[in-house]
Amino acid sequence: MxxxxxxxxxxxxxxxxxxxxxxxxxxxxxxxxxxxxELVVDGEIIVDVIPHIGYLHRCFEKHAEQMTNYQQVIPxxxxxxxxxxxxxxxxxxxxxxxxxxxxxPERVQYIxxxxxxxxRIASHLLAVGTYGLDLGAFTPFLWxxxxxxxxxxxxxxxxxxxxxxxxxxxxxxxHDLPSEFGKKLKDFLKTFPKALKEIxxxxxxxxxxxxxxxxxxxxxxxxxxxxxxxxxxxRGSGVKFDLRKNEPYLVYDRFEFDVPVGEGKMGTxxxxxxRYYVRVREMEESLKIIEQAWEQLPPGDVHSAIPKKVxxxxxxxxxxxxxxxxxxxxxxxxxxxxASPFRVKARAPSFVNLSVLPEISRGYMIADLxxxxxxxxxxxxxxxx
Amino acid sequence: xxxxEIYERIKSxxxxxxVEFKADAIVEPYLEVKPDxxxxxxxFLRDEPDLAFDYLMCLSGVDYGDGTLGVVYHIYSMKxxxxxxxxxxxxxxxxxxxxxxxxxxxxxxxxxxxYDMFGIIFEGHPDLRRILMPYDWPEGSYPLRKDFQVPEFYxxxxxxY
Numbered sequence: 001m002x003x004x005x006x007x008x009x010x011x012x013x014x015x016x017x018x019x020x021x022x023x024x025x026x027x028x029x030x031x032x033x034x035x036x037x038e039l040v041v042d043g044e045i046i047v048d049v050i051p052h053i054g055y056l057h058r059c060f061e062k063h064a065e066q067m068t069n070y071q072q073v074i075p076x077x078x079x080x081x082x083x084x085x086x087x088x089x090x091x092x093x094x095x096x097x098x099x100x101x102x103x104x105p106e107r108v109q110y111i112x113x114x115x116x117x118x119x120r121i122a123s124h125l126l127a128v129g130t131y132g133l134d135l136g137a138f139t140p141f142l143w144x145x146x147x148x149x150x151x152x153x154x155x156x157x158x159x160x161x162x163x164x165x166x167x168x169x170x171x172x173x174x175h176d177l178p179s180e181f182g183k184k185l186k187d188f189l190k191t192f193p194k195a196l197k198e199i200x201x202x203x204x205x206x207x208x209x210x211x212x213x214x215x216x217x218x219x220x221x222x223x224x225x226x227x228x229x230x231x232x233x234x235r236g237s238g239v240k241f242d243l244r245k246n247e248p249y250l251v252y253d254r255f256e257f258d259v260p261v262g263e264g265k266m267g268t269x270x271x272x273x274x275r276y277y278v279r280v281r282e283m284e285e286s287l288k289i290i291e292q293a294w295e296q297l298p299p300g301d302v303h304s305a306i307p308k309k310v311x312x313x314x315x316x317x318x319x320x321x322x323x324x325x326x327x328x329x330x331x332x333x334x335x336x337x338x339a340s341p342f343r344v345k346a347r348a349p350s351f352v353n354l355s356v357l358p359e360i361s362r363g364y365m366i367a368d369l370x371x372x373x374x375x376x377x378x379x380x381x382x383x384x385x
Numbered sequence: 386x387x388x389x390e391i392y393e394r395i396k397s398x399x400x401x402x403x404v405e406f407k408a409d410a411i412v413e414p415y416l417e418v419k420p421d422x423x424x425x426x427x428x429f430l431r432d433e434p435d436l437a438f439d440y441l442m443c444l445s446g447v448d449y450g451d452g453t454l455g456v457v458y459h460i461y462s463m464k465x466x467x468x469x470x471x472x473x474x475x476x477x478x479x480x481x482x483x484x485x486x487x488x489x490x491x492x493x494x495x496x497x498x499x500y501d502m503f504g505i506i507f508e509g510h511p512d513l514r515r516i517l518m519p520y521d522w523p524e525g526s527y528p529l530r531k532d533f534q535v536p537e538f539y540x541x542x543x544x545x546y
Contacts, residue, residue, distance in 0.1 A: 329459070
């Protein structure tokens with residue numbers, strides 16, 4: 001484990017070395033947005049990190065209360081984790097449906113699974129690509145974006161949007177799959193494993209990359225649970241916990257897939273490389289799910305269950321799903337008579353995962369902090385909401 | 386373990402801290418407890434081996450609009466796979482709740498957010514300051530309260546501009 005002993009240099013006279021405060025951000029390229037980190041450093045060694053967030057705060061929760069109905073919240077939800085918008089919609093819509101006790105057709109559920117898993121691959125590709133970029137590898141970033149583009153094309157022919165979809169609606173979907181979707185999806189399923197292998201050869205098992213990430217930012221499993229970490233952050237520490245398996249929603253219990261966890265292959269369990277590699281392997285598992293879901297896809301009407309009015313009964317629900325970044329949850333209170341939610345609280349995975357950053361950065365070098373922050377894979381739109 | 390069994394366990398230890406248990410609430414049952422006992426109850430829930438609530442899923446502040454604020458704790462046990470909902474309610478004039486930061490570290494930022502948005506004071510929190518709103522946001526102004534009025538000016542800029 002790479003730890004550095006903090007020593008005080010003996011200097012002539014009564015001169016003393018002291019800790020220094022260094023400002024990183026709010027526009028540092030490695031923060032992937034606007035995040036300010038206040039670093040307390042001793043030379044190059046990090047003594048403490050104090051994250052300052054809120055630069056992208058857009059009052060999502062206040063907006064949700066001011067809407068005229070439940071459906072209007074969906075486009076706002078898209079803008080939270082803007083590189084995994086499908087997953088956000090899914091969590092919000094499932095929460096509202098659970099509150100209403102609404103059953104949706106099987107076809108809708110299968111299409112939702114396919115979309116959510118495609119989104120997971122797209123989001124992880126971005127995470128993997130930008131992580132390489134943070135550590136100085138430019139080429140994998142371009143290769144990842146080339147593959148991600150194919151998924152965005154699939155989304156585009158389905159609902160017309162490439163980033164913010166408003167596709168998953170309460171009770172259904174905005175559009176059924178177009179006729180050419182199947183062929184394009186099969187092309188993607190066929191070519192993607194090869195592309196993933198290329199990325200692995202180029203980045204994952206690259207010696208320089210391993211040296212930068214192995215044994216860095218080690219997060220022990222008990223700390224991860226206590227800090228509420230979820231998603232690849234938690235699984236990277238060796239905790240086999242995935243909501244798709246442990247609390248199955250939609251039709252996830254009908255598919256066969258593994259839950260990859262960190263094994264400490266290149267260093268210690270729970271280091272940056274483990275978190276990174278969990279994402280890579282999750283893409284393979286998502287491929288398996290999409291293949292099975294496409295084979296089982298039943299016919300049906302995706303609009304048949306969409307209610308004219310969304311008026312949940314008086315009550316409240318907390319519903320969580322497995323987003324690419326971890327557990328996204330919506331806590332919705334309905335007062336029973338108005339058409340808009342009384343209170344919506346979003347539990348964003350990046351927000352909770354980021355809070356563990358000081359804990360796993362202490363004692364490492366400033367250059368390692370870039371590796372650690374990249375492995376947490378935050379999206380500031382979701383941290384600040 | 387079912388919610389009613391968990392409730393019985395809490396009741397046997399903290400009889401006088403319980404305000405209300407609503408078993409038929411939509412969508413899941415919840416237990417309302419007194420705000421000055423919530424930390425002890427949470428510690429009990431975390432440390433008992435057959436309860437083992439080691440994971441705080443979500444901590445939400447709520448303004449009920451009738452002069453009461455609330456905090457809702459959604460907790461989960463990784464070991465046993467069961468969940469539970471705890472609630473506390475406080476008056477808007479004296480919104481003091483015990484902090485559970487020492488029980489689950491994830492409560493740290495969630496409590497700061499609830500303080501920032503609702504002005505709920507978490508007693509025993511090590512670093513209770515604003516998290517999402519800017520540091521120069523007026524003191525005593527909490528945007529997610531139901532009676533919040535959008536200020537006419539912010540830093541000399543007219544709102545809406």
